[in-house]
Amino acid sequence: MKSAMSASRISTLHLPPYSNSLISNLELPDDHSLRGSHDVLVRDDWEGLRLAFDVRSIRENFPILQRKVYGKPLVYLDNAATTQKPQQVIDAITRYYTEQNANVHRGVHHLSEKATHEYECVRCKVRQYINAAEDREVIFVRGATEGINLIAHCFGGQVVGSGDEVLISAMEHHSNIVPWQLLCQQRGASLKVIPIDDDGEILLDEYEKLLTTRTKLVSVTHVSNALGTVNPIGKMVEMAHRHGIPVVIDGAQGAPHMQIDVQAVDCEFYVFSAHKIYGPTGIGIVYGKEALLESMPPYQSGGDMISAVTFEKTIFNRLPYKFEAGTPNIAGTVGLGAAIDYVSNIGVEQIAAYEQSLLNYATDAVAAIDRLRIIGTASEKASVLSFVLEGAHPHDIGTILDQEGVAIRAGHHCAQPVMQRFGIPATARASFAFYNTREEVDTMVRAINKVGEVFA
C-alpha cells in the first residue's frame, strides 16, 4: 500500500462534501500540533505532503477516548483486537431499540417492515463497501470466525476430500487455521502452509510450488494481525485461479484499513467482523460468489432459512437467507451500517493514508529505542507494530504500559505459529486506528522507556 501511494502523484484530493466537518487536509507544522485551518493543501510530492485529519474532531466522536485510566488519558492502541465505537454507532443501536425494534422478514406490521428495511439496507451498504456484485452475496454472521467456519463447513465440506490439500499461510490467526485443521481431519485431507520470510512476507515462489492438483482450497489473511503484513491477495488469487483453485480471504484486519474490492481481487470468499471497523461485536459478514453460495448446503437450520417446511421435507430459502437461520443480530447489523457510514464519510483512502503516516512515525520512533526489535518488517504493512524488547517479556511491557494509560496487546495474538516462526513466545503489539495521534505514539514511546527503567 505504501508503495502504491508513493507511486501516485496526487494533484487533487476529492473529498466528499459531507466530510468537511469531519476532516481536513492540512499541513502539520513541525511540532505536529494541529492547526485550526481547514485549507485543503495540494502538493505533487507525496513525501512532502503531510496528510492529516482533523483528529481532534474525530476523537470527539469516540466517547471512550475521553476517559482516563489510572488517572491518565487513555491511549488506546489495541485496535487490531477491537476498535472503539463512534457516538454515531452507539446512537444507531440505541435508536434502533428505542424506536424500531421488531423481528425481521416476518411481520406484516409497520415496525417489522421498518426493521427489515433497515437490516436489508445494511446488506446493501456492505455490498457497496466491499464492491460485491449483488446484495445476496453478503451473508450476516457473528464475525470473521463464524464466517470462516461457515465456509469450511459448507464449501470446504463439498470440495475437500480424502488425500486433498488445503493451503493456508504461516501468518494466519488461529481462526483461519483451526476450522481447516478440523475439516482436514474429518476428510482425511492435509493442511499445507505457505512459508514466510524473516520480514513476515509470504514466499510467493513457495506458494506457487504448493499449488498442485491436490490443492482444493486456499485460505489466507488479507492483513496479518500479528505482523501487520499486507498480503498481495490479488496476485495470490490469480496464481490460485491458474490452477482452478478457489480462494478465501480472511479480511478481519484488512477491511478496517483499506479499500476492499472483492470483484477486482476476484476471491471466492471474503470475511470480516464489524467490531474491528468501529461497529459492534457479534456481527460480521461472509461475502461469497453467488454461484458458489447457491451450490452450498445451508450452515445452520431453523427459521428464516426456509421457504417451506413440512415434516417430510424442507425447501430452503433463497440467498442470502439460506445461510441466516434464526432471528439475526438486527441491532448489531444496524450498528455495522452506521460504522460503514462513518468510515465511508471520512473516506477509506484518507483513513489508509493517515494510518500509514502514523505507522511510519511510530515505526521510526520505536526503532530508535535501545534493545527493541520490530517483528514484522514487510514492505507493505498496515497499522500493526509488533515488537520485543531484550530483557523484558511482552507481558511485563503490557502491564507497565497499562499503568501509563497505554493499552496494547501482549501475547501470541492468537497466532502461535507466527511466534514459533520467529522463535519468540510472544510480542508486544501496538495497533493503530485513525483516531490515534502522534502524541499518543510519543506517550507510548515514553512508557516503553519506563520499562527499561523498571528492569534497569
Added chain:
Amino acid sequence: MSDLRDLYHEVIIDHSKSPRNFREIDPADCKAQGYNPLCGDELTVFMRLDGDVVEDISFIGSGCAISKASASMMTAHLKGKSKEYAEAAFQEFHKMITGQGEDAFDKALLGKLAVFSGVCEFPVRVKCASLPWHTMHTALEEKGEKVTTE
C-alpha cells in the same frame, strides 16, 4: 492503582534477571510442565525427593518477570523442606496473591515470598505468579500431565 514497584519489587526484578535453581535435575524423582497460554509462559519444575523431604528443586523455561521470579523464589523457599510444607506454602501463597486479605494467609510461613503480595492488585498477573506453584503441586502429585492456567 498501586505503584509499579508494588508489582516489580526489586527482589522480584533480581530473581527474574538471575533466576536461582535455573537448571534441570536429571534424573528427577518428579517433574511437571506448566503453561500459561495467555502470555506463552512455559516452565518445567523438577524435584528430587529424599523420603518426604524436597532435597532439590529446580526449573527451566521462559516467561515474564513475575513467573520467572516466582519460580526462582519458590525453588529457593522449598529446598530442604517437607512435601507437606510445600503444599501448605502453596495454599498460603495462593491466598496472598488472590487478595484474600492481610490476615487470610500465614505471613511467617511465606517469609520473603511476601514480595509477591502486590500481585493481587494486578488481577491479570495472578496466573503468572501462581503458575510455578501449580506446576510444583502437580509434580508432587506425580500426575505427569501438563498444567495450564486456562
